[in-house]
Amino acid sequence: MSHQTGIQANNELKKYFGKCRDGKIRVLKVSIENEQLALAKYHSVKGSFESDFDKYVPSLIVEDLPCYILYRFDSTNSLGHEWLLLSWSPDSAPVRQKMLYASTKATLKQEFGSAHIKDEMHATVKEEVSLKGYKAHVSGVNSPAPLTDREEALKELQQTEHNTNYGTDARQSTMGGISFPITESAKQGLADFKRGSYNYLQFNIDLEEEKICLSKAAVIAVTDLPAQVPSDQARYHLYLFTHTHEGDHMESIVFIYSMPGYSCTIKERMMYSSCKGQFLEIIEKLGLEIVKRLEIDDGKELTEEYLFDEIHPKRNLHRPAFAKPKGPPNRGAKRITKSQSAQ
Known part of the structure; x- marks a missing residue:
């Protein structure tokens, strides 16, 4: 790390x-x-x-x-x-x-x-x-039961690994992607995230080893979130967005897939896109409920206002009535046509 x-x-x-x-x-x-x-x-x-x-x-x-x-x-x-x-x-x-x-x-x-x-x-x-x-x-x-949050998370994660067919050819009909195993440090990071030790995790894919690795774990403010996103490499991010909505204190887990356009190789873009579904499945089986999944190409997008609007989209309660568009200008006078009966 x-x-x-x-x-x-x-x-x-x-x-x-x-x-x-x-x-x-x-x-x-x-x-x-x-x-x-x-x-x-x-x-x-x-x-x-x-x-x-x-x-x-x-x-x-x-x-x-x-x-x-x-x-x-x-x-x-x-x-x-x-x-x-x-x-x-x-x-x-x-x-x-x-x-x-x-x-x-x-x-x-x-x-x-x-x-x-x-x-x-x-x-x-x-x-x-x-x-x-x-x-x-x-x-x-x-003790066998009850387990601490950290031990329970690790146990669930190990069970998830045993029940998942990992490998580059392990195509899943429901997910339509591929899955790589996650490293021990990534397991630990997810367990600590669930426990509350961190509010931000960043993951990268080791393309040579074909594994998902933990590249960063920290406690950061939402204003520091944009700076965590690399400008030349793809990443997965997990962030606990703490905010207030309608007077209620809320903690929402947001999964962010950052892909900075074509500065990444074709292989990297394909791997991150294909592994995302299976990785999300592992995270959610740990008991981490992801409230919102986002895809961005620039860390500057990750403002507090942007996250808030994505989690709590504004509703348009006063939708304007449909207005018939005007016809093209200078189309001339209407033509008068005779009906068949008139003839």
Whole structure:
């Protein structure tokens, strides 16, 4: 996944990411400072995973300020110790801060190494930032029922994949297109979108691998939507349009297919057009109800007014009566014809 906000880890943090995998560090706190990911605090291993949790983690959070906490498990995989990524984003934090941290999380995972992260947890109240809160999170993820929104979405998506015949020759009589499998990051993005971690997703088709990939996941304002659309490549977009209609707060999911005319190759245009139907089917089987499907060739079209009018089209309640058009000018006087009976 590409950098969502342009914010990257500073040199000190990059070096520390390599150092902290020696098994001696239990937890580190990462904050966004001066438009960079920076190391805020860290603690060494003292006891077990459970005994160190309440000793270190709650003291790292600040009530009104989001942050990331990377906490080391005692378990290992082929790459070394496994880690928990805890995203602290209190409701009392400024909206801009919450958006910034949500949009930068993918970058942090990439910088640290996603393969080292065994589990992720999102916390908004202090009670969740504890060993008890973590165990409740694990219980919700692992129990057969009820599943968390994220696990349920992933399960439904896997079932959808098993029931779909993927391949370039898998023609569907009802859809009239072809379908490509979606990558693990795309699955994760859809699950997180349903959970509310993001309000915007962008997907691209890897024409060589024949897969649908997640190219961007972020929390953005509607005014930033036009800038997300590439001017020389096709894309699929999913956006949660939050607005008010007739006094009611509404959240409408909009699917946008952007195709910038003939700057794309014929193959690219054909693939995006043909895969769209099957991809929409996967999204909707996840429980994401798409209110409006749009096709555009320029991101400038995606204004707040345009989205609103597409979702809530204006009705013409006072349709004017049909007016008979005037005849052509200078056509001369009417001809008088005699009827057959008159003759």
